[in-house]
Amino acid sequence: MKCIFGPVNSRRLGRSLGIDLFSSKICNLNCIYCEVGRTASPVGERGDYSDIQAIATEIDAVCADAARMANIDVLTVTAKGEPTLHRGLGAILRHIKQRTEKPVAVLTNGTTLTDPEVRRDLLVADLVVPSLDAARSETFQRVDRPVAGLDLHEAIAGLTTFSHQYAGKLWLEILLVQGVNDAPEDVEALIAALRPMRIDRIQLNTVVRPPAEGFALPVSRERLTEIARSFEKALGLPVDLPFVPTTGETAPTLQGDRANAPAADDAVVQEIIEMLQRRPCTAADIDRTFQLGGPDKIEQLLEPLICSGVLQRQDHGDHRFYQHASCLIGLATPG
Numbered sequence: 001m002k003c004i005f006g007p008v009n010s011r012r013l014g015r016s017l018g019i020d021l022f023s024s025k026i027c028n029l030n031c032i033y034c035e036v037g038r039t040a041s042p043v044g045e046r047g048d049y050s051d052i053q054a055i056a057t058e059i060d061a062v063c064a065d066a067a068r069m070a071n072i073d074v075l076t077v078t079a080k081g082e083p084t085l086h087r088g089l090g091a092i093l094r095h096i097k098q099r100t101e102k103p104v105a106v107l108t109n110g111t112t113l114t115d116p117e118v119r120r121d122l123l124v125a126d127l128v129v130p131s132l133d134a135a136r137s138e139t140f141q142r143v144d145r146p147v148a149g150l151d152l153h154e155a156i157a158g159l160t161t162f163s164h165q166y167a168g169k170l171w172l173e174i175l176l177v178q179g180v181n182d183a184p185e186d187v188e189a190l191i192a193a194l195r196p197m198r199i200d201r202i203q204l205n206t207v208v209r210p211p212a213e214g215f216a217l218p219v220s221r222e223r224l225t226e227i228a229r230s231f232e233k234a235l236g237l238p239v240d241l242p243f244v245p246t247t248g249e250t251a252p253t254l255q256g257d258r259a260n261a262p263a264a265d266d267a268v269v270q271e272i273i274e275m276l277q278r279r280p281c282t283a284a285d286i287d288r289t290f291q292l293g294g295p296d297k298i299e300q301l302l303e304p305l306i307c308s309g310v311l312q313r314q315d316h317g318d319h320r321f322y323q324h325a326s327c328l329i330g331l332a333t334p335g
Helices: 052-063 066-070 089-099 116-122 137-144 152-165 184-194 221-235 266-278 283-290 295-307
Strands: 004-010 014-020 074-078 104-108 127-130 169-176 201-206 311-316 319-324
Touching (some): 004 052, 004 266, 004 283, 052 066, 074 089, 137 152, 184 221, 201 221, 266 283, 266 319, 283 295, 295 311
Parallel strands (some): 014 074
């Protein structure tokens, strides 16, 4: 298993070096919008799902590479699924903090914060980004499709408790799907659930990459802006809006000089493949990370991988994404 990927240009975090704890998707949710694809067998218990020592060895190697670390803003612990389901999360976070002074972020769906051990594990991180897509049980079932026995209101209580125990930065992500969890009553329920929490900002998001289910559609910019204003007014918190591209529009380049773009060797191609195992990307997304001379050159580079079946193209809205073929397994049948 190779768990380190990137760094990638993150809209939220800057140059983010990813640490993926799982080799395949392990999650207690089966979200309709998930860019990794459906959860084949949702799990609700923590376990030793990958080798902690192997992960630590990879972390040691990258932290010893001064040139690579100089280009990293943050180390982000994530997973194909839910990272807090790994029983070794706390040990991994402590190991990272011993090896580098760079900030460490953890992305989580927030549902395991009912567990005091999970809350203790996360106290080590500099930034935690939990999710809360719904505060009404019927909506939660529709959008996040949790494993049997996962209670939304207990999860909200766990997140509230953690928010007051945790001293680091806490950014809450809310992902909205058109016609599923964006109704006025859902927004009002979210506001009520967030009032008792100690959070620093809200990351408002929508479906911008190919989702697990074709009916999961993005919310319009106008509606997102309206909802953001509701959160800001009611909670007094900053609300970040996503980049939702329209026809012919691409996200701004964060950094890089295409005139001096390097040629792609086998190692770079392998890094691209590994990135696409974790999330679908457009050619422009890939070029912003690897700076290989523009989207056209990326498309030429990936064409042999399309022909061989390693990667597949998938259109979503007005944009074409590249995705690892393994992420599309199981999407042909209803879920």
